[in-house]
Amino acid sequence: MTATTRPATAPYRVRTFDEALAALGRPFPAGAGEAARHYRRLARLLHPDTAPPGRADEAEAAFVRLTALWRRHTGDGPSLTTTRGVYPLGPVLAEGDLAVLRAAGPGTVLKIPRRPADNDLMEREAEILTRLHTVADARHRAYAPRLAESFRHRGPDGAERRVNALQRLRGFHTLAEVRALHPGGLDPRDAAWMWRRLLVALGWAHRAGVVHGAVLPEHVLILPAQHGLVLVDWCYATARGAKVPALVERHRALYPPEVTGRRPATEATDIHLASRCVEQLMGDRAPRPLSAFLRGCTLPAEARRPHDAWRLLAELDDVLERLYGPRTFRPFTMPGTDA
Structure with missing residues (x-):
């Protein structure tokens, strides 16, 4: 044997x-x-x-x-480890009102809240992004960053934070940066494509039942050469008819009365905020028809404002065609940058 x-x-x-x-x-x-x-x-x-x-x-x-x-x-x-992988902690890429963005490898950023008290807003963002990338129309998913995962992390201070691992967006600039580079006002023909893309992003989210709640200059990112746009920071988002959970205090003047008054938000809330962004971009350079169009989008009474971003986009296209003729691609660059 x-x-x-x-x-x-x-x-x-x-x-x-x-x-x-x-x-x-x-x-x-x-x-x-x-x-x-x-x-x-x-x-x-x-x-x-x-x-x-x-x-x-x-x-x-x-x-x-x-x-x-x-x-x-x-x-x-240093790195953060989850059940899915390891995220090396790279340099700080941006600092927002709620969180810090840190590089975490070639295609990922970690969004880390400054205060554990804001964990609920980070969880809210994760839930909203998951909904947008699973339920909303797949054709327009590039208008919001992809969520890799959301996880709990206990930092050196002993406090537990909710961290969101997000797609890293390269080559993008905020509308705040665009405005800073054009202090005399942006040419309305350039503002037009940004406005149009923003309405598409909102129309896409609204059809999924989501109100962004914080369409502010720092939260709208553009890719200049390609005329791309991404709407970020979905921490403040909510379901249609619910209250916006928090506001960015330094931008209080941009919000419509239903947000500052703690009343339910609707699609008209986002349209008001988006219109304020565009209004700031153009400044005094906006022609009278566009100024009138913006006034109709920022009326104090929520019920009197437009609610359908897709329909509003069609109406905007009519105004733009009357002003500038048939739509053509207009190259756009950011002076003093590589974009």
């Missing part, structure tokens, strides 16, 4: 929470690829969100230890 040898158990094969805990006492395997796979496997098993019942605190301590061990092993800088 020939003796058989039972194969040895692979030292880095872990399948359970307890096996992952035990693995923390062993070095990472040789080879960068195998070490990374082992690290991700442990991260999935030890993450507090996936811990066995009653062991969340134990998981959190183990997860912190795992992160430190991995950082020591790789010599890398």
Whole structure:
């Protein structure tokens, strides 16, 4: 009878929470690829969100230890680890009213709230973006950034924050930047394509039952050469007929009365805010027909304002054609930038 040898158990094969805990006492395997796979496997098993019942605190301590061990092993800088992957913390790209945006690899940014009290707004953004990219018309999904994932993270201060991992948008500029580069007012023919794209973005969101609630200059991003536009910062978004959860205080003068008065928001709320953005861009350069059009979009009474962004777009096109003739592509650049 020939003796058989039972194969040895692979030292880095872990399948359970307890096996992952035990693995923390062993070095990472040789080879960068195998070490990374082992690290991700442990991260999935030890993450507090996936811990066995009653062991969340134990998981959190183990997860912190795992992160430190991995950082020591790789010599890398700080990173955030989730059950899906590792996000290296890069430089700060932008600082908003609620959160800081940090680079996290080639195609991702992490949106990290300044205060844990704003976690609910981060969760709201994640829910809204998920809805827009699953329920809303797929043809227009480029008008909002993609959400990679939303996760909880406990920072060095011991506070837990909700972090949103978002698509990184390169080459874009805010309407606030556009306005700053054109202090005498933007040519209405250039403002026209931005206005049109913005109405498409709003019409798309509104048909999915979503009101953005904060269409402000810093939240509207344009891609100059391609005439692209993305509407960002969906933390303030809400369902049609609900109240906007918060407002950006320094822009209070741009909001319609239903927001400052804590009344329900509708599609007309976004149209008012978008119109204020365009009004600021053009300044005194707006011809009389466009000024009259803007006044009709920013009436104090919500019920008297337009509610259908798609219909409003058609009406705007009629006004623009009467002013400037048939629509043609008009190149646009940002002076002093690469765009």
